[in-house]
Structures are given as structure tokens and as C-alpha cells.
Amino acid sequence: MEYQVGLLDVDLCGPSIPKMLGLEGQDIHQGNLGWSPIYLDSNLGIMSIGFMLPNPDDAVIWQGPRKNALFKRFLKDVDWGEIDYIVIDTPPGTSDEHISAVQYVQTTGINGVIIVTTPQQVSLIDVRKERSFCKTVGLRVLGVVENMSGLRQSVSDFTEVFDSSKGGAEEICEEMGVPFLGKVPMDPKLCKSADEDRSCFLDQQSAAGAARALKRIIEKVVTEE
Amino acid sequence: MEYQVGLLDVDLCGPSIPKMLGLEGQDIHQGNLGWSPIYLDSNLGIMSIGFMLPNPDDAVIWQGPRKNALFKRFLKDVDWGEIDYIVIDTPPGTSDEHISAVQYVQTTGINGVIIVTTPQQVSLIDVRKERSFCKTVGLRVLGVVENMSGLRQSVSDFTEVFDSSKGGAEEICEEMGVPFLGKVPMDPKLCKSADEDRSCFLDQQSAAGAARALKRIIEKVVTEE
Numbered sequence: 302m303e304y305q306v307g308l309l310d311v312d313l314c315g316p317s318i319p320k321m322l323g324l325e326g327q328d329i330h331q332g333n334l335g336w337s338p339i340y341l342d343s344n345l346g347i348m349s350i351g352f353m354l355p356n357p358d359d360a361v362i363w364q365g366p367r368k369n370a371l372f373k374r375f376l377k378d379v380d381w382g383e384i385d386y387i388v389i390d391t392p393p394g395t396s397d398e399h400i401s402a403v404q405y406v407q408t409t410g411i412n413g414v415i416i417v418t419t420p421q422q423v424s425l426i427d428v429r430k431e432r433s434f435c436k437t438v439g440l441r442v443l444g445v446v447e448n449m450s451g452l453r454q455s456v457s458d459f460t461e462v463f464d465s466s467k468g469g470a471e472e473i474c475e476e477m478g479v480p481f482l483g484k485v486p487m488d489p490k491l492c493k494s495a496d497e498d499r500s501c502f503l504d505q506q507s508a509a510g511a512a513r514a515l516k517r518i519i520e521k522v523v524t525e526e
Numbered sequence: 527m528e529y530q531v532g533l534l535d536v537d538l539c540g541p542s543i544p545k546m547l548g549l550e551g552q553d554i555h556q557g558n559l560g561w562s563p564i565y566l567d568s569n570l571g572i573m574s575i576g577f578m579l580p581n582p583d584d585a586v587i588w589q590g591p592r593k594n595a596l597f598k599r600f601l602k603d604v605d606w607g608e609i610d611y612i613v614i615d616t617p618p619g620t621s622d623e624h625i626s627a628v629q630y631v632q633t634t635g636i637n638g639v640i641i642v643t644t645p646q647q648v649s650l651i652d653v654r655k656e657r658s659f660c661k662t663v664g665l666r667v668l669g670v671v672e673n674m675s676g677l678r679q680s681v682s683d684f685t686e687v688f689d690s691s692k693g694g695a696e697e698i699c700e701e702m703g704v705p706f707l708g709k710v711p712m713d714p715k716l717c718k719s720a721d722e723d724r725s726c727f728l729d730q731q732s733a734a735g736a737a738r739a740l741k742r743i744i745e746k747v748v749t750e751e
Contacts, residue, residue: 314619315652357651360620360659365590368621394539394617395585396593422721426582427540434585452677452687462677464718493689496647
């Protein structure tokens with residue numbers, strides 16, 4: 302099924318979505334109904350501060366309140382059209398962007414949160430904090446994705462990088478009682494396709510491993526919704 | 527030479543320093559002259575919100591102004607003693623923590639900033655932004671460290687993970703005219719020693735590769751100062 306999706310990048314200090322989707326240098330236009338998102342495909346509209354900077358090297362040196370004001374405009378002043386889902390990509394943490402997301406979007410209903418982590422203990426501490434944030438503000442955790450689970454160079458060649466002998470994301474999910482969505486290996490070809498603005502799903506060159514892992518995760522999320 | 531060093535972790539939403547230094551569960555004490563840092567060694571005092579949370583899983587759900595107020599207290603109300611250097615570890619970005627660091631510390635003189643990145647294009651975009659931030663606020667860039675430069679499993683076994691065919695951090699440094707401090711490989715043994723609170727410098731088990739790379743970088747920074 303084809304969904305109509307909006308993708309909102311609220312990492313205002315380090316927006317990566319334009320680069321990763323090959324949309325660098327695109328400009329936002331003001332239409333009658335507000336700012337128009339940039340469309341990658343007819344069913345995927347994207348909004349990011351990366352489209353609004355005169356120079357891509359410019360730093361956005363803003364404190365919380367100013368970031369929150371732009372976030373609000375991204376929701377109110379953008380002509381998202383009729384969309385089934387809006388995916389909000391936040392920077393790490395439990396601060397302005399996350400509090401704003403809850404405040405501004407909760408009235409329309411938030412399906413839930415996907416937490417992305419790496420396998421080592423130092424990162425899993427933050428998964429517990431994100432989970433505690435979700436509990437406090439009343440958000441459902443749709444699940445946890447373990448990224449950079451190890452290095453996959455071919456189907457048979459997998460190397461562990463971060464130590465998971467004390468249990469990785471899967472174990473912490475069991476303990477917290479939230480769904481584990483899957484592991485995404487580090488994959489040199491996936492990194493290359495992101496840097497070169499190619500979709501890892503369409504790209505024959507991209508490793509089957511990481512693309513397949515991502516596809517399984519997406520299917521899990523969409524099916525369980 | 528032995529320096530007296532203070533280490534201030536201002537990643538309030540995701541403090542990693544206590545875990546990485548094996549100081550989890552330590553409590554901050556209030557002395558006559560203010561909060562006492564936790565000492566790892568007689569010449570290394572550490573301050574982190576991680577020492578102040580009743581439960582390590584708790585999320586710190588604070589907006590910018592409240593984060594800035596605690597940052598100020600970490601500088602004013604902590605009895606740092608006579609120190610030669612204070613190292614401030616910030617989260618990524620160019621927002622509250624970074625603006626506060628400049629505002630609160632600049633009068634005492636800031637030697638400069640070390641930018642840590644990974645090799646791929648998507649991260650190097652942010653290096654340019656950090657550099658632009660430093661220019662705007664008048665801070666010197668001491669140099670750039672490239673972390674996760676590839677996977678090193680033994681002296682002879684090195685695998686590139688992120689694509690650096692378009693140039694990694696070294697090339698961007700040349701272009702920007704800032705010092706390149708060195709590359710730190712991904713090293714399963716380094717990750718393990720960080721997770722298990724062991725110093726990679728003292729630890730015989732830890733890979734010589736990453737520890738040696740880190741040592742060279744430290745020497746470069748201290749010598750050039």
C-alpha cells in the first residue's frame with residue numbers, strides 16, 4: 302500500500318536529511334497555503350532547515366526557544382497536504398526538540414516513538430533515558446532499532462565491533478518490555494549510497510545485508526501499526 | 527609534565543563520562559567551597575549530571591534555559607581547585623550548550639575547540655558548521671579528530687567502513703586551514719575497555735592501534751598549546 306508521508310528533519314543544527322536524500326541545494330517555495338515541502342517522490346514530502354540556509358556551511362546558532370519557534374512553523378506553516386504519516390527525525394536527547402514534538406503534535410495523536418541506538422553499554426544507558434522520557438510524557442515506544450550492529454562485508458563475513466557480551470539492544474528491549482525492531486549492520490556500501498544520494502533499496506550496488514535489514518524493520522513497524 | 531585537569535560533561539541528556547571512566551554510582555558532595563568534583567586521579571576531577579541523578583535511567587527532560595542554568599552552576603558552584611585546564615565535553619550541535627560555553631567561559635580565556643567527526647560526507651557537513659560557529663563567536667579551532675576511521679582488528683587488518691573517496695576529515699582540514707589531529711580507528715577492544723571502565727592506555731588487552739592513535743593526538747594538542 303502506498304502511504305502519503307511527510308518527513309520532518311528537526312535536527313536544526315545538523316540537518317542530514319537533504320544530503321542523504323540527494324536534495325542538497327533545493328529551495329523551499331512559499332505557496333498560497335504556506336511553505337511547500339520538497340518532494341522526493343509524489344508521496345514523500347520533506348522539510349528541513351537544510352533547505353533554508355543561504356550557505357550549506359552556515360551554522361544555526363540558536364538557543365532552545367528559537368529552535369522551538371521554527372519547529373512550530375514547520376508544523377503550522379508548511380502545506381503538508383493530505384498525509385497518512387509524518388515522521389519526525391530528532392537529534393539525540395530529551396530536550397527542546399523532543400518536548401516540542403510532544404507539545405505540538407500530541408493533540409493530533411502520536412502513534413509512537415522509534416529509538417535508534419548502537420549496541421554498546423554507553424549507548425544503551427541513553428535508550429533507558431529515552432524510554433523514561435516516553436513514559437513521563439505518555440508516549441508509546443514502537444520499538445528499538447540497533448544500528449551499527451557489526452561490520453557486514455558479505456553474507457558470510459560479519460565482524461562484531463562494539464562489545465555486546467553484556468547484551469545489546471535486543472536484551473534491553475526484553476528487560477524493558479518494548480518491541481525490538483531489528484539490527485542494521487555497518488555496511489560500507491550503505492554508507493557510500495547515503496553519501497552519494499542513492500537509495501539503498503533501488504541500488505544494485507548497495508549491500509543486500511543492510512538494505513534487507515532496513516526493509517524488515519520497516520515492514521515490522523508498518524504491520525504492527 | 528603533570529597537569530591539573532578538570533573534565534566537565536555538559537551532555538545533560540546523555541552523560542557518558544561517568545560510565546566510560548568507571549565512576550557510575552558515585553555521588554557529588556557539597557563541601558565548604560561548593561560541590562566537589564569526583565576525582566579519578568589526584569589530578570583529574572570530573573563533574574557530570576550523571577553523578578546527580580537519583581536513578582541512572584532517569585531522563586533529564588529540560589529545555590535550554592534550565593540546562594544553561596546548571597551549566598553555569600557547574601562552573602561557579604563547583605570547587606575545581608587550582609586547575610591548569612578545564613576540558614568541556616559538549617553534545618553535538620551549535621546550540622545552548624555551545625553558546626553557554628562561550629558566554630560563561632570566554633572571559634577567562636578559551637584556548638580553543640577540538641572538533642570530533644566521523645569520516646563520511648554527512649558528518650563533514652557538520653564539521654563545516656562547527657567551524658562556522660567558531661568563526662562567528664571568535665574561537666580558535668585547535669584541530670579536528672577523525673573518529674571511527676575504519677575497523678582495525680590487528681596491525682595489518684584494516685577495513686574502511688565509511689566511504690572516504692571524496693576525502694575525509696584530513697582533506698576538509700586542509701581546505702579550511704585548520705590542523706588535522708589524527709584518525710582513531712574503530713577498535714573492538716577499545717569499545718570493550720570503555721564499556722568495562724578500563725583505561726585503554728593502561729590496559730594490555732586494549733588494542734595498541736586505537737590507544738596509540740589517541741596518544742599521538744593528545745601529544746599533538748598539548749605540544750601545540
